[in-house]
Amino acid sequence: MAASTSVMNSTDVVIQVSSDDVTYEIIGKMTSASLAVSMATRDTSTKDSAGWMEVLEGQKSWTLSGEGLVVYSNSGKATPDDIYTFVSNRSKVYVKFGSTSTDEYAYSGQGYFTEFSNDAGFEDNATFSFSFQGTSTLTQAAVA
Amino acid sequence: MIGKVIKYKFDNTSALNDVFGGRVYPVIGAQGGATPFAVYDTTSIRTEGSKDADSHIDIVNVSITLVGTNYGTLQTAVDDIRSTFVRMDETISSVEVQSCSFDTQSEVFNVDEETYGVEVDLTFRIIKT
Numbered sequence: 511m512a513a514s515t516s517v518m519n520s521t522d523v524v525i526q527v528s529s530d531d532v533t534y535e536i537i538g539k540m541t542s543a544s545l546a547v548s549m550a551t552r553d554t555s556t557k558d559s560a561g562w563m564e565v566l567e568g569q570k571s572w573t574l575s576g577e578g579l580v581v582y583s584n585s586g587k588a589t590p591d592d593i594y595t596f597v598s599n600r601s602k603v604y605v606k607f608g609s610t611s612t613d614e615y616a617y618s619g620q621g622y623f624t625e626f627s628n629d630a631g632f633e634d635n636a637t638f639s640f641s642f643q644g645t646s647t648l649t650q651a652a653v654a
Numbered sequence: 655m656i657g658k659v660i661k662y663k664f665d666n667t668s669a670l671n672d673v674f675g676g677r678v679y680p681v682i683g684a685q686g687g688a689t690p691f692a693v694y695d696t697t698s699i700r701t702e703g704s705k706d707a708d709s710h711i712d713i714v715n716v717s718i719t720l721v722g723t724n725y726g727t728l729q730t731a732v733d734d735i736r737s738t739f740v741r742m743d744e745t746i747s748s749v750e751v752q753s754c755s756f757d758t759q760s761e762v763f764n765v766d767e768e769t770y771g772v773e774v775d776l777t778f779r780i781i782k783t
Contacts, residue, residue: 521705539704579704587706633755633779635702635711 513613513652522614525576526606527588527596534606538587540578541637545607545617547572547648572619574607574642579635580628590638596623597640605642612653619648656714656778658747660694669734673727683721689769690722690731697775701782711752712780720772728772732759735774750781 525543526534550568582589596603603623608616621644630636657680664670664678677683677691697717701709718735720728739754757775764771 524705539706539710541704543705579702579710581710633753633777 513615514611518609518614522609522611523607524610525574526610527592528604528606529601531604534604535586535588535592536610537576537578537593538584538589539581540576542578543574543576543607545572545574570648572617572644572648574605574621574644575640577637577639580630580638590626590628593623593626593638593640597626602645603642605644608653610653614653615650616653617648617650619644619646621645655749656696656716656780657694659749659751659778660716660718662746663738663742664692667734667738670731670738673731673734683719686767690720690724690727692718692720692731694718707782709782712778712782714778714780715757716776716778718774718776720774721769723769725770728770732772732774735776739776739778752779752781754778 523543524536524540526536528534547570549570551565552568554564554566555562556564578590580590582591595601600622602620604618604620606616606618608614610616621642623640624643625641626638627640628636628638661678661680664674665676673690674692677688679691679693681693681695683691683693695717696714698715700713700715702711702713703709720731722728736756740756742751742754744751755777757777759775760773762771762773763769
């Protein structure tokens with residue numbers, strides 16, 4: 511079966527984490543998830559560039575970020591305290607970003623949670639957010 | 655669902671029941687009926703969902719209108735409503751109220767019926783999952 515031809519529902523896009531690349535848990539109660547992939551450039555402008563900046567390819571990098579509602583007891587799901595533990599222990603973590611449906615595309619790799627915040631206002635939902643810095647290759651593949 | 659909570663609290667809080675005596679109605683009250691009475695209605699519901707569920711918390715805005723001939727009685731009732739509902743954390747008739755906050759109060763006078771109307775707006779946080 512091929513990937514769906516209709517526009518993907520963003521609700522289906524989740525972030526999964528794993529310590530061993532075997533057992534993955536979806537981060538629970540998330541309200542947003544983002545993946546950003548970028549490539550830096552090298553400035554190769556010279557006196558011959560006629561005033562136009564010239565560049566060549568550079569390093570690639572990727573990051574993840576997300577937000578959610580704080581619930582510490584959420585069976586089968588990764589919770590804010592798990593993310594804090596990853597940050598606190600400076601753990602290298604396996605992650606997957608994308609739908610869990612077969613044949614949809616997902617991105618996977620390794621990296622570190624670099625930021626975790628927990629926001630609690632007044633008569634409002636307690637929320638959390640995080641940033642994740644990928645290291646080395648980000649792999650794009652259809653979900654098996 | 656929030657109506658069950660409001661009705662229960664009015665009927666089971668002595669300060670409110672002494673005044674309203676069970677005359678607590680959803681949406682509309684009978685014209686010319688015994689006073690004072692209270693009418694409650696849900697003005698809006700905002701869901702607080704995530705990728706896991708449609709809503710974990712419903713933010714329910716409720717308007718309670720108190721109608722009576724004695725202005726002072728209604729003012730006291732407003733205080734009693736605030737002390738009864740605000741910051742409540744209780745499950746009533748399977749409705750799990752996490753909290754409640756007071757939003758605003760407004761007043762009118764009906765010349766024809768010679769009754770005061772005091773509207774109290776509350777916001778409830780209802781746990782869904």
